Amino acid sequence: MRAIDDSKLPYYVARGDELDVFTNAHERQIPVLLKGPTGCGKTRLVEHVAAKLEVPLYTVACHDDLTASDLIGRYLIKDGNTEWIDGPLTRAVRHGGICYLDEVVEARKDTIVVIHPLSDDRRQLFIERTGETIDAPPTFQLVISFNPGYQNTMKSLKPSTRQRFVALDFDWPPMEQESQIVAHESGVDADTAHHLVHLAHRIRPLKDEGLEEVPSTRTLVIAGRMIVAGMDRARAAEVAMGIPLTEDEAVLKTIRDLAHFEFNG
Numbered sequence: 001m002r003a004i005d006d007s008k009l010p011y012y013v014a015r016g017d018e019l020d021v022f023t024n025a026h027e028r029q030i031p032v033l034l035k036g037p038t039g040c041g042k043t044r045l046v047e048h049v050a051a052k053l054e055v056p057l058y059t060v061a062c063h064d065d066l067t068a069s070d071l072i073g074r075y076l077i078k079d080g081n082t083e084w085i086d087g088p089l090t091r092a093v094r095h096g097g098i099c100y101l102d103e104v105v106e107a108r109k110d111t112i113v114v115i116h117p118l119s120d121d122r123r124q125l126f127i128e129r130t131g132e133t134i135d136a137p138p139t140f141q142l143v144i145s146f147n148p149g150y151q152n153t154m155k156s157l158k159p160s161t162r163q164r165f166v167a168l169d170f171d172w173p174p175m176e177q178e179s180q181i182v183a184h185e186s187g188v189d190a191d192t193a194h195h196l197v198h199l200a201h202r203i204r205p206l207k208d209e210g211l212e213e214v215p216s217t218r219t220l221v222i223a224g225r226m227i228v229a230g231m232d233r234a235r236a237a238e239v240a241m242g243i244p245l246t247e248d249e250a251v252l253k254t255i256r257d258l259a260h261f262e263f264n265g
């Protein structure tokens with residue numbers, strides 16, 4: 001296999017052995033389940049691995065209106081004729097790519113049913129509308145993510161299906177790594193990145209005090225970008241890591257005070 005220059009891949013800072021687990025699973029044709037809060041780097045990991053393995057990536061952000069047809073495909077009328085158009089899952093199977101179903105449990109139950117035969121030893125996609133059955137090539141891999149913090153849990157995935165996956169459990173990156181990510185992704189200097197991450201560490205425990213969604217790595221990157229654009233650091237933290245996450249005035253005031261203290265002493 002051709003060696004790939006890692007610096008050309010989507011930037012990803014590993015926090016453990018997730019790259020090995022993921023690529024080994026790909027080689028052994030085992031699907032992967034990524035658990036973790038939103039904005040912690042799951043999508044970036046999948047983008048990195050797909051580029052490293054040189055396989056096409058098909059990402060689907062699942063939502064409660066998503067149907068099996070959205071994944072598999074549908075007939076469309078074109079110039080008076082009906083034409084079958086593959087959905088992203090079918091394309092991934094045909095082209096031997098990675099299909100990443102982000103927040104899969106949000107999707108309707110019929111979509112979950114579709115992925116069962118693809119995630120077990122059959123590795124097959126059955127397209128009811130056309131009567132076609134496609135055998136997935138060895139490079140096809142199903143990757144699903146789910147946020148354990150949200151209500152829906154994994155009820156819709158049968159235990160027998162879950163058992164086919166290898167799973168990676170994500171939390172926020174360790175401080176050093178998160179600072180590195182924030183500096184790289186936003187362009188802020190190392191000191192400011194460190195302050196943003198330190199502030200996040202002070203805000204995240206407020207989860208137990210009424211803050212439903214805590215600041216993710218993504219929100220720190222956004223705060224960093226606002227700072228690079230010239231915004232005051234404490235204010236940038238407030239508009240990116242506070243106001244979007246809560247309507248609770250008392251919690252917001254605490255975040256504002258913590259941000260002020262972090263940057264202005």
Ligand code: ADP
Nearest residue numbers: 011012013038039040041042043044185217218
């Ligand atoms: P998720 O898919 O878990 O919701 P993302 O992968 O979209 O989260 O991450 C959000 C953003 O945070 C990314 O766009 C990237 O800027 C940054 N990020 C988070 N974790 C990492 C990481 N380990 N390496 C590089 N960037 C990261």
